[in-house]
Amino acid sequence: MTSLCHGLPPLTGRTEPWMEQLLADPDQCADLLSAHGSALNLLDFGPLGRNIGELTRAGADLGVEVGVFVARKANKALSLISAAVDAGAGLDVASYAELKQCLDRGVEAGRIIVTAAVKDKALLTLAITSRVTVSLDNVDETADVVAIAAKEGIRARVALRLAVTHPSVPPTRFGLTADSWLAFLRDRGELLEVEGVHFHLNGYDRQHRVLALAEACSFIDRLRDAGHPVGYIDMGGGIPMSYLEDEQSWRAFWQALAADADGTLTWRGDRLGLTDPALDRPSPALYPYWQRETRGAWLTALLSTPVDGTTAAQLLTSRGLQLRCEPGRSVLDGCGVTLAEVVFRKTTSDGVPLVGLQMNRTQMRSTSADVLIDPRWLRPSRAGTPSAPGEAFLVGAYCIEEELILRRRLAFPQGVARGDIAVFLNTAGYLMHILESPSHQLPLAQNLVHRDGDWIPDGES
Known part of the structure; x- marks a missing residue:
């Protein structure tokens, strides 16, 4: 059957078997939209364990223990918490609500780390009193932690976020230098249990992370000399994945x-x-929707990279260090799709064809300039009469001129009908939740989770 929709040129997205099973039944998708509204997020966390296992096995093959802490901010579904724990992972949380959700669902304190860029006192108090590790970013924040620990009469479990200073690594706003941390600990560190060193790098450059690991190991040597029994390096997120087939x-x-x-x-x-x-190569303003090395292969290459006369893996194993990471989209690869219904077809005042979807641009977007994956297009039996074949842009519900769902022109070889369904692939990692907004007082998309053959609202047993 001829595709109902493709980009110009096509950018065909990868799918999972559960997605293809869903796409094979347009009427079921229409029923779900009728019952739960458009846009609608559908989640199946089956691939999560596979993706996490790929990372831990890559480390184990080189003698490195890898601890995966799934980035909670990548997807707000409550079901992700239990799915991550069931897969042997922990949770990286970035807010009071995210932390409380994990604790309320019985996640052990040792399987949670707080990495929020800004941490208010309520979040810090809950973390410290619950014995959850806090990744410390700056002196002011650390002073708050020390004050709370003193008030509660306990020592706070912390990781120190290192601002990497190697000249080949781009400058960062996150963390402090090794010298700054050591000076703080010397004067006011008695209420801190320094368990690990953490860093946060932008982008996906493998060599940058190797250099950061080497600098973190040198920092740990100095911390241990000062009496802090540091046990791990946490390299944050930025583990690559590919959305496209080729x-x-x-x-x-x-x-x-x-x-x-x-x-x-x-x-x-x-x-x-x-x-x-x-x-004619990818712009830095866009996420690299196709990448050659992903997840396990990328981590294997990283750990095997020479540095300081040895390898990254040997830097870790020689010190007995665990390597932790906080992936979001790369472990949520294959875990979700977003559906939206076609509500109108028209042209602009200068003749540009448009297809209007019952959704807004924040419901399928991250910080990238655009999402470079073609939607799959469904035509349920109840859809109206299709238009003539043609091309168009997808627009959404916000009352602004630039309300584009995708900024690429799409081709529709069999036209477009009211009631058609656009299916956006692989949206579980950030795309469906990180920027979603209820502007205009429009409702946020509901989240349904695939369980025992049924689609049930997230959070329901």
């Missing part, structure tokens, strides 16, 4: 965009951050 389509898109002098492939000729068309 590299060829990814490269073809950038070549086409570079050659698109008339600006026909994107909304109003948006270059998506491509500043030099001659480069």
